[in-house]
Amino acid sequence: MFETGLWRFGGFADPSSDMQRLRREMDRIFTDFGQTAAREMPPVNAWIGESEAVVCAELPGVDPSAIDISVVGDTLTISGSREAEPLKEGESYHRQERSAGKFSRSLQLPFHVDADKVDAKYDKGVVVITLPRSEAEKPKRISVKNQ
Amino acid sequence: MKNMTEYEKNPVQGPSAAEHTKSRRVYIPRVDIIDTKAAVVLYADMPGVDEGSVDVTIEKNVLNISGTVKPPEFQGMSIAYAEYGVGDYDRSFTISDDIDRGNVEALVRNGVLKLVLHKAPEAAVRKITVRAQ
Numbered sequence: 001m002f003e004t005g006l007w008r009f010g011g012f013a014d015p016s017s018d019m020q021r022l023r024r025e026m027d028r029i030f031t032d033f034g035q036t037a038a039r040e041m042p043p044v045n046a047w048i049g050e051s052e053a054v055v056c057a058e059l060p061g062v063d064p065s066a067i068d069i070s071v072v073g074d075t076l077t078i079s080g081s082r083e084a085e086p087l088k089e090g091e092s093y094h095r096q097e098r099s100a101g102k103f104s105r106s107l108q109l110p111f112h113v114d115a116d117k118v119d120a121k122y123d124k125g126v127v128v129i130t131l132p133r134s135e136a137e138k139p140k141r142i143s144v145k146n147q
Numbered sequence: 148m149k150n151m152t153e154y155e156k157n158p159v160q161g162p163s164a165a166e167h168t169k170s171r172r173v174y175i176p177r178v179d180i181i182d183t184k185a186a187v188v189l190y191a192d193m194p195g196v197d198e199g200s201v202d203v204t205i206e207k208n209v210l211n212i213s214g215t216v217k218p219p220e221f222q223g224m225s226i227a228y229a230e231y232g233v234g235d236y237d238r239s240f241t242i243s244d245d246i247d248r249g250n251v252e253a254l255v256r257n258g259v260l261k262l263v264l265h266k267a268p269e270a271a272v273r274k275i276t277v278r279a280q
Contacts, residue, residue: 060258125258
């Protein structure tokens with residue numbers, strides 16, 4: 001699992017551990033719920049900056065119009081489906097390793113997102129979602145005055 | 148419709164056949180291989196590659212597909228959470244003699260490489276009529 005999946009960078013413990021906790025929680029809720037969604041599909045990478053976050057997911061061969069991205073508060077949801085290559089008569093699979101079907105994934109960000117300014121791009125099979133932090137939540141600098 | 152499962156990327160184990168000069172991760176792309184009457188069609192999931200960064204070679208009976216991916220960078224941001232690794236792709240297949248080496252089509256779309264390996268005409272199925280003597 002650790003070979004392929006999770007690798008974290010040091011010095012940024014808070015958001016990642018919080019996100020991981022929530023992810024587990026979400027997975028638990030969804031899996032308990034029945035056949036709602038596949039687990040942890042697709043895998044995501046997240047970059048966090050002061051005023052925005054970027055979430056990337058690899059979804060090769062998916063029609064961009066079949067990817068549904070929604071943001072509620074500080075939770076991002078990516079869902080959609082991927083179609084298998086249809087077989088014509090007389091054709092057969094020699095090997096079938098690529099998975100097809102529905103996917104759904106939720107992720108909690110360390111801040112609330114300005115949903116109107118969310119931007120999603122799909123290029124070379126990778127979806128890149130830019131999530132600006134909501135104005136109300138941006139850190140405000142308070143100057144200290146000398147008395 | 149069933150749910151998508153199994154998506155973890157498989158890194159190449161041990162030193163690969165070709166010596167790499169870069170210290171980058173290398174993954175084995177997942178493939179579908181479909182046998183049609185006239186050709187063998189291969190689909191490989193290689194997110195992050197485009198037509199300029201993917202290589203397809205056939206040497207004797209070994210088909211090799213490889214691709215290079217530039218890991219994304221975002222200015223002023225640090226990676227906070229990562230579930231998948233970004234790296235190059237490399238995989239080899241042994242192909243049979245009935246594939247026409249000179250007639251291979253390669254297309255890349257949405258991070259999926261599609262190869263159409265046409266079968267040599269002489270290898271196509273021929274029906275032999277049996278006559279009564």
